Structure formats: structure tokens, C-alpha cells
Amino acid sequence: MQFKTKLIPLAIAMAFVGTASAQEVVKIGHVGPISGASAHLGKDNENGARLAIEELNASNFLINGKKATFQLVTEDDGADPKQGTAVAQKLVDAKVQGVIGHLNSGTTVPASKIYNDAGIPQISPSSTQPMYTKQGFPGAFRVVANDNKLGGTLGKYAVTKLGAKNIAVIDDRTAYGQGVAGEFIKGAKGANIVAKEFTTDKATDFTAILTSLKAKKPDLVFFGGMDAVGGPMLKQMKALGINAKFMGGDGVCTEGMIRLAGDGLGEGNVTCAEAGGVAGPQEKVLADFSARFKKRFNADVQLYAPYVYDSVMTMAHAMQNAKSSDPAKYLPELKKIKHQGVTGLIQFDDKGDIKDGALTLFTFKGGKRTKMEVIK
Known part of the structure; x- marks a missing residue:
């Protein structure tokens, strides 16, 4: 039995090549x-x-x-x-x-x-x-x-707008956490840094750190890290009766904080900044x-x-x-x-x-993340 090969017309073949190219x-x-x-x-x-x-x-x-x-x-x-x-x-x-x-x-x-x-x-x-x-x-x-702007702006805001005088700083030892905390301290001119503590980005129990901080009576706690740590930390602050304001960078400026912090979130008690932001x-x-x-x-x-x-x-x-x-x-x-x-x-x-990188300041009210202002 003899098979005949069907030849594809040249024009069609070239069309396929053209489509591929x-x-x-x-x-x-x-x-x-x-x-x-x-x-x-x-x-x-x-x-x-x-x-x-x-x-x-x-x-x-x-x-x-x-x-x-x-x-x-x-x-x-x-x-x-x-x-x-x-x-x-x-x-x-x-x-x-x-x-x-x-x-x-x-x-x-x-x-x-x-x-x-x-x-x-x-x-x-x-x-x-x-x-x-x-x-x-x-x-x-x-x-x-970057952190120079993010942390520095938050530090200045803590002192000039929130009136913080005694500040405790905690970071999670990551490049981000240490960086933003360091810039925050530089920006918080005029305030007394009563404590510098650190944890890890996988920690869940902050009792020892927070008990130590409570004795130093900070009016604001700054945390350099992400929401997975910041949320539980807020919960434990409330349980220990630490009434200080809480501040952090974009890592804690998330919708996830509402679930992670629970009743520790408070009403307008948290101030955070997200890198970026739009207006108008x-x-x-x-x-x-x-x-x-x-x-x-x-x-x-x-x-x-x-x-x-x-x-x-x-x-x-x-x-x-x-x-x-x-x-x-x-x-x-x-x-x-x-x-x-x-x-x-x-x-x-x-x-x-x-x-011209912008920053947006947020807080949490009524269980929702609430925009405060955009800063450039």
C-alpha cells in the first residue's frame, strides 16, 4: 500500500512561520x-x-x-x-x-x-x-x-504629633526590622529611648520583654517587624496592662493586624506607615x-x-x-x-x-484600617 504525502502550500506554511515569529x-x-x-x-x-x-x-x-x-x-x-x-x-x-x-x-x-x-x-x-x-x-x-524615610518620618511624628516622651523600641532582628527601628530612633529627637529590645520574626511569646518594658513606663512602643509578630505582641501588651501607644512601619500596617491583634488593637491606639500612598x-x-x-x-x-x-x-x-x-x-x-x-x-x-516616594499614615478604628494622611 502506497501512502501519498500531502504537501502544505508554501503560502500557508509561510503564514504559520510568520505567526510564530x-x-x-x-x-x-x-x-x-x-x-x-x-x-x-x-x-x-x-x-x-x-x-x-x-x-x-x-x-x-x-x-x-x-x-x-x-x-x-x-x-x-x-x-x-x-x-x-x-x-x-x-x-x-x-x-x-x-x-x-x-x-x-x-x-x-x-x-x-x-x-x-x-x-x-x-x-x-x-x-x-x-x-x-x-x-x-x-x-x-x-x-x-526606603527605611531612611519611613523610620525617620515615624520617629519625628511620634515626638511632634503624638507627644511621645518615653519610647521603647523592639525589633525582630531581620534586615527590615533592625533598619526601620534604627531610623526611627534617629528621627525621634527629643524623646527618651527607655529600652531597646529584640525578638525574632518567628517568636510568639513576648512576656519577658514586655514585663521588662512595663517597669520602664513607656508612653509609646515602636516595633520593627511584620504583622505576624506585631499582632500577638499587641494582644500580650493589653493582657499585661501596658497602655502605651503602638507604632510600626509597613510590616504592621496591614489588614491582617485586625485578626492578629484582636482586642489588643484598640481604637486609634496604633499608628503605622505604609511606604507609598496616593492623594487626590x-x-x-x-x-x-x-x-x-x-x-x-x-x-x-x-x-x-x-x-x-x-x-x-x-x-x-x-x-x-x-x-x-x-x-x-x-x-x-x-x-x-x-x-x-x-x-x-x-x-x-x-x-x-x-x-519623591510617598508615605501613608494609618491607624485602626472600629476594626478597620483607617487612612490618616499622605506625606511626601
Whole structure:
């Protein structure tokens, strides 16, 4: 029996080739703690990246005239530096063209060297440790204000607006916790720092530390760390009868604090600052993003998702401006980018820090996180 080979007409064959060549696959890596105590924040970040990727793919986004298909490559760093560097190498091996992450400064800083050595640009949506951009890596960027501004502003606010005179400071020994606590102390000029204590980012019992603090009668306690520790700490402060005000950075400025702190949260007793923030017409833009996010994931924004979303979009538009997803070619465009994001205008200074980074002050009232003011 003889088989006849069917020949595909040349025009059709060429059309298939043209279709294939008109597609460009772009791999974007995302890293955050998808497991562990900060998993709710890591998932929030991942969903922010996923929404950006889905919207880019639905928009017929072009790079040098070719439709770009973006793929999200996600890794879990567990908020652990060793795990962070291991997954950073995995993303390098996967040949991603850019990285969004990490969430924590403690994983972002060590991982940044791996991305730098591989020539892969990295935008952190949430790491505030100044050392991240002070290393001088040309591809390291962040879209939020750093600890110098965050901690220093909170320190000044504690003294000038809250009238704090005797302050106790606790940090969780992470790069973020120590950094923001150190800058807070520098900013709290005129106050008496009655105690400097530390715990860990996995601790659950603070009885010894808090009992010691109670005897020193602070009128304000500043905590450098995340909500998974800050929430239970507030509960235990209430149980021990410590009536001091509580203050922290963006790590405790989350919706999760409502659940984690319970009745320890109080009414307007907590003041925290989130790196970033919008005012005026930009508030509607951010509200529209939050609505899209809620519709897609059936969950409210926890904290950093809008900044992750903006980070992905900023990187994509740098590629579009460069007409290439090659890291070496789009990096110069990233350095001079002006991207109007949901969190405001994204542009970087010569170190890779966000220009004119805003801070938003919040408190908690009626079991809800309540915006106080935006500071630039």
C-alpha cells in the first residue's frame, strides 16, 4: 500500500512561520514568602503580579511590533535568606528576563547579587532596607520609599504629633526590622529611648520583654517587624496592662493586624506607615485597581499588591520602549522610565530608588484600617 504525502502550500506554511515569529514569550520572575508567617502578604504580592500579567496578555501588548506573551514564573522564598538565594538561582537558570521581588529586605538584599551577576533587572515592590540600592547594582530598583524615610518620618511624628516622651523600641532582628527601628530612633529627637529590645520574626511569646518594658513606663512602643509578630505582641501588651501607644512601619500596617491583634488593637491606639500612598485624583485610580483585584481573586488587597502590579507594568513598558525584552537592552530604558501607575508616577533616581516616594499614615478604628494622611 502506497501512502501519498500531502504537501502544505508554501503560502500557508509561510503564514504559520510568520505567526510564530510574531510572538514573543517574556518570562517574568516573582518571589515572595508563599509559605510561613508572612504567606498572606506573599500571596497578595503574587496576585498583584498575576493580575498585571493577565492584563498585559489581554491587551495585545507589542514589543518591537510583535505580540508579547508574558509568563509568570513564581518562587517561594519563605522570608528566609538562604531559601531566597536558592530560588534566585532557580530564576536565573530558568532564564527569566526580569524579576519582581523579593518582599522582605532580608531576602531581597542577598538575592540581588545573584540577579546582578546574571545581568537580570530586579524591581522590589516592598523592600525598604537602604542597603539594597546602596550596593550600586545597576539593575536594582524599588518602587517604595526606603527605611531612611519611613523610620525617620515615624520617629519625628511620634515626638511632634503624638507627644511621645518615653519610647521603647523592639525589633525582630531581620534586615527590615533592625533598619526601620534604627531610623526611627534617629528621627525621634527629643524623646527618651527607655529600652531597646529584640525578638525574632518567628517568636510568639513576648512576656519577658514586655514585663521588662512595663517597669520602664513607656508612653509609646515602636516595633520593627511584620504583622505576624506585631499582632500577638499587641494582644500580650493589653493582657499585661501596658497602655502605651503602638507604632510600626509597613510590616504592621496591614489588614491582617485586625485578626492578629484582636482586642489588643484598640481604637486609634496604633499608628503605622505604609511606604507609598496616593492623594487626590489618584485615589480613584487605586480604588479601581482594588476593585479589579477583588473581582479577580475574591480577596481584598492586603498591602503591596498595587506596587507589585506597577512593578510588572513598569518593566513591561521599559521593554516596549527599548523594543526588546533583552535585559541588557531594556535596562537603560528602565533607568529613565516615567510610568504612570496605579500608585502614582514611577521613576527612579540614580541609585534605583523611587523618586519623591510617598508615605501613608494609618491607624485602626472600629476594626478597620483607617487612612490618616499622605506625606511626601
